[in-house]
Amino acid sequence: MLSLRDLQLRFIAALYEHNDAIVSAQLVDGAPTAAARLGVYRNNLREGFIKALALEFPVVEKLVGIEFFRRTALDFQLQNPSQSGDLTHVGAPFPQYLRELFADGEYGWLPDVAALEWALQCVAIAPDSEAVPIAKLDEIPPQRYEDLVFDSAPATRLVESRYPIIKIWQSNQPDAPPERVELDSGGDHVMVRRRREELEFVRLSAADFTFARMLARRTPLGLATDASLAIDPQFDLGRALRSLMLAGAFARIGLNA
Amino acid sequence: MFQHAPSVTDLRSMPARAGIGLRAEHHAAVLTAQPDVGWFEVHSENHFAPADAAHFALDAIRANYPISLHGVGLSLGATDPLDSAHLARLRHAIGRYQPLLVSEHMCWGIAGGRHTNDLLPLPYTREALRHLVSRLGEAQEAIGRALLVENVSSYVTFHDSQMTEWDFLAALARESGCGILLDVNNIYVSARNHAFDALEYINALPRNSVEEIHVAGHSTRMLEGHELLIDTHNARVCDDVWALYAAAVARFGRAPTLVEWDTDLPGLEVLVDEAHRADRIAGETNALAA
Numbered sequence: 001m002l003s004l005r006d007l008q009l010r011f012i013a014a015l016y017e018h019n020d021a022i023v024s025a026q027l028v029d030g031a032p033t034a035a036a037r038l039g040v041y042r043n044n045l046r047e048g049f050i051k052a053l054a055l056e057f058p059v060v061e062k063l064v065g066i067e068f069f070r071r072t073a074l075d076f077q078l079q080n081p082s083q084s085g086d087l088t089h090v091g092a093p094f095p096q097y098l099r100e101l102f103a104d105g106e107y108g109w110l111p112d113v114a115a116l117e118w119a120l121q122c123v124a125i126a127p128d129s130e131a132v133p134i135a136k137l138d139e140i141p142p143q144r145y146e147d148l149v150f151d152s153a154p155a156t157r158l159v160e161s162r163y164p165i166i167k168i169w170q171s172n173q174p175d176a177p178p179e180r181v182e183l184d185s186g187g188d189h190v191m192v193r194r195r196r197e198e199l200e201f202v203r204l205s206a207a208d209f210t211f212a213r214m215l216a217r218r219t220p221l222g223l224a225t226d227a228s229l230a231i232d233p234q235f236d237l238g239r240a241l242r243s244l245m246l247a248g249a250f251a252r253i254g255l256n257a
Numbered sequence: 258m259f260q261h262a263p264s265v266t267d268l269r270s271m272p273a274r275a276g277i278g279l280r281a282e283h284h285a286a287v288l289t290a291q292p293d294v295g296w297f298e299v300h301s302e303n304h305f306a307p308a309d310a311a312h313f314a315l316d317a318i319r320a321n322y323p324i325s326l327h328g329v330g331l332s333l334g335a336t337d338p339l340d341s342a343h344l345a346r347l348r349h350a351i352g353r354y355q356p357l358l359v360s361e362h363m364c365w366g367i368a369g370g371r372h373t374n375d376l377l378p379l380p381y382t383r384e385a386l387r388h389l390v391s392r393l394g395e396a397q398e399a400i401g402r403a404l405l406v407e408n409v410s411s412y413v414t415f416h417d418s419q420m421t422e423w424d425f426l427a428a429l430a431r432e433s434g435c436g437i438l439l440d441v442n443n444i445y446v447s448a449r450n451h452a453f454d455a456l457e458y459i460n461a462l463p464r465n466s467v468e469e470i471h472v473a474g475h476s477t478r479m480l481e482g483h484e485l486l487i488d489t490h491n492a493r494v495c496d497d498v499w500a501l502y503a504a505a506v507a508r509f510g511r512a513p514t515l516v517e518w519d520t521d522l523p524g525l526e527v528l529v530d531e532a533h534r535a536d537r538i539a540g541e542t543n544a545l546a547a
Binding site: 045196 | 302305306307328330335340343346365367370371372374375377380412415416417450478480481487
């Protein structure tokens with residue numbers, strides 16, 4: 001008799017690796033056969049995963065078509081099996097998987113659309129937080145501003161693309177009229193955020209986006225400002241910081257120790 | 258002056274009447290219609306997110322109805338370590354929604370880090386029983402609440418099993434002290450798939466062990482020219498399962514009963530109708546037993 005552990009490892013391997021022989025000696029045969037019965041679980045495993053991924057990436061599914069999406073989802077599942085009893089997290093590696101699959105080819109924009117959809121998923125289920133009021137800056141001595149560090153609000157994500165991903169996303173919503181999107185009509189720098197029940201795309205300039213991303217990675221304000229000035233010599237620190245704070249980008253600010 | 262005396266909603270205890278499995282598609286209809294059902298059950302994992310739309314809807318609904326959290330992803334019977342992050346999220350959801358009942362399944366779903374997100378059957382061995390009793394204790398400790406444990410539908414059985422599923426479930430209740438969430442549709446599906454007597458299953462369980470009952474619809478798949486019943490939660494409860502429900506009420510008394518429907522969701526009124534049917538059957542059965 002196998003240990004419970006060995007039996008379970010074999011059962012999972014038989015399902016994932018499409019190999020009934022790994023576990024067939026353990027299963028009671030009958031009519032239908034054990035192989036057909038095992039097939040019910042394998043079908044659940046595949047269909048459940050495809051359905052979960054499609055719920056997280058409906059625009060990608062619409063863009064590539066149901067059949068291609070199904071094949072891609074199953075290939076993705078082999079390399080990225082669900083590791084949690086909560087399927088909400090299953091799509092996290094999918095944008096990167098698509099990036100490797102499509103590299104810089106004709107569908108180079110698809111991974112960016114996936115990244116936008118994943119950002120929406122993340123902010124939809126992230127905790128609420130209070131935005132830091134601008135008055136908080138008054139408590140900091142101006143000579144220490146360059147040492148300020150910021151904690152991003154949990155319900156925000158930053159996504160950039162050289163393609164118009166917001167337009168692609170919008171024109172592929174279920175109720176959107178068909179529309180031709182010019183892929184070379186300019187890229188997007190987006191902060192995706194949720195406020196209460198409302199999801200929102202906030203467009204940023206390239207310099208503001210770089211600034212926001214560096215702050216999100218806890219780069220001190222002085223260094224983040226230098227990097228943004230390198231992109232845009234006209235970069236206005238006061239305006240950029242104020243607009244990000246008003247947009248609720250930060251949950252906390254403090255001085256770098 | 259008010260024309261009517263105020264109605265009474267008791268949110269302190271689960272009523273011994275039928276409720277409905279609450280799915281996101283029905284949130285708005287429930288808030289508008291305020292249907293006459295005893296309570297609502299939600300999948301715990303659908304409410305792990307701290308602040309999504311499902312959260313806001315459930316907060317509004319639970320102001321008027323008792324709530325139960327029903328987990329599908331804890332994998333109590335697995336031999337991978339219990340997922341401490343999952344337990345922490347469940348504990349948080351319990352604190353947030355104040356459910357009157359919290360339940361999980363007598364099954365497993367993960368091994369070696371690969372999850373199926375399915376309710377896989379255990380081999381009914383003494384080792385599996387010891388393991389499940391110990392894991393149940395560990396999980397209950399982590400969430401600070403008692404868990405009801407539900408029997409699952411199954412499509413395979415194992416040569417290694419040393420006892421029947423009903424003896425295993427009865428032993429689990431006896432040795433762990435857990436209450437049973439008896440799914441009579443799952444008993445019916447498994448009984449048909451493995452050719453055992455569903456009434457023998459019900460009659461083997463201790464009379465005071467069942468604290469909640471589930472009913473649901475299933476479907477029939479033809480495989481190799483033979484029928485296999487699949488637990489799809491996509492239809493009304495069939496007459497055979499209602500008969501088993503009556504047998505369960507006769508043995509265990511009236512218990513909070515849940516109508517589950519997950520696929521091809523009908524309008525809310527169909528679920529309300531099924532819940533009322535459960536209440537009628539339970540009422541008639543109880544009257545006969547009295």
